[in-house]
Amino acid sequence: MAEIAQITLDGPAASGKSSAAKGLAKELNAYFVNTGDMYRALTSVVIAKGIDPETQADAVEAILPEQDIRYVSGEGLDLLLHINGELAEASQVRSPEVAAKVSLVAKIPAVRKWLVKRQREAAELGLIVMEGRDIGTVVFPEAKFKFYVSASPMVRAQRRLAQEGEVSEGATVEKVAAEIAKRDEMDMNRAVSPLKPAEDAVMVDTSDLSLEAVIAMMAERVKKGLAEG
Numbered sequence: 681m682a683e684i685a686q687i688t689l690d691g692p693a694a695s696g697k698s699s700a701a702k703g704l705a706k707e708l709n710a711y712f713v714n715t716g717d718m719y720r721a722l723t724s725v726v727i728a729k730g731i732d733p734e735t736q737a738d739a740v741e742a743i744l745p746e747q748d749i750r751y752v753s754g755e756g757l758d759l760l761l762h763i764n765g766e767l768a769e770a771s772q773v774r775s776p777e778v779a780a781k782v783s784l785v786a787k788i789p790a791v792r793k794w795l796v797k798r799q800r801e802a803a804e805l806g807l808i809v810m811e812g813r814d815i816g817t818v819v820f821p822e823a824k825f826k827f828y829v830s831a832s833p834m835v836r837a838q839r840r841l842a843q844e845g846e847v848s849e850g851a852t853v854e855k856v857a858a859e860i861a862k863r864d865e866m867d868m869n870r871a872v873s874p875l876k877p878a879e880d881a882v883m884v885d886t887s888d889l890s891l892e893a894v895i896a897m898m899a900e901r902v903k904k905g906l907a908e909g
């Protein structure tokens with residue numbers, strides 16, 4: 681089988697990973713997978729079942745065999761996230777309630793093993809742009825193109841505040857900054873697959889860059905690399 685290139689984007693919360701990854705995939709005619717939404721999807725199930733991921737990691741692990749969280753092919757290159765056979769709604773996975781618990785679910789080793797397997801399966805489709813926290817370090821350590829996307833904490837908080845449906849009613853930039861700082865701290869300090877740049881990742885600070893500029897820079901790099909073979 682021909683070798684298929686993967687493009688990975690990792691970075692802290694609200695740095696612009698998924699917007700950049702989506703735009704890059706469009707530019708390259710590639711598939712796009714948002715792995716954060718997979719962790720969020722599982723977290724929404726955990727919450728619905730009344731399980732507290734902080735104190736009941738065993739209960740989270742116990743429900744995994746009955747869960748089916750996966751991307752399925754939609755129109756063209758679109759991949760659609762399904763939770764137990766139903767299309768995932770943004771209101772379900774991107775809610776502030778899910779955001780508050782997702783890092784607790786994501787630090788459970790059995791959860792990571794279970795989802796990484798599904799993420800690797802998605803890459804069998806073809807050229808793929810995948811974003812998350814451990815894609816360049818753990819999911820695809822051999823990926824040909826890796827980016828680590830960051831932005832200053834205030835810029836990230838402002839960007840998240842501007843995204844409808846993702847923050848609580850009456851949220852302030854300070855509150856949002858505190859929420860994402862707490863999540864980053866957990867993601868960077870967990871024992872398994874902590875958030876960190878892969879040694880061979882290209883570092884992209886998007887604080888002063890437009891989304892279009894970020895996508896254009898990444899696309900140019902990847903196209904050049906693919907043409908060189």
Ligand code: CDP
Nearest residue numbers: 693694715716717719782783786812813814
């Ligand atoms: O969009 P945002 O940056 O807020 O977060 P996300 O990408 O949706 O990821 C939500 C959470 O899932 C992160 O804070 C991590 O705890 C977890 N995650 C992870 O552990 N590994 C990944 N590859 C992707 C997400």
Ligand code: CDP
Nearest residue numbers: 693694695696697698699839886889890891
């Ligand atoms: O996936 P992640 O949480 O890292 O970020 P996102 O969900 O893509 O959200 C970032 C928000 O910042 C979106 O509303 C983007 O339009 C905006 N933005 C960006 O992503 N990149 C820039 N360079 C500038 C703005």
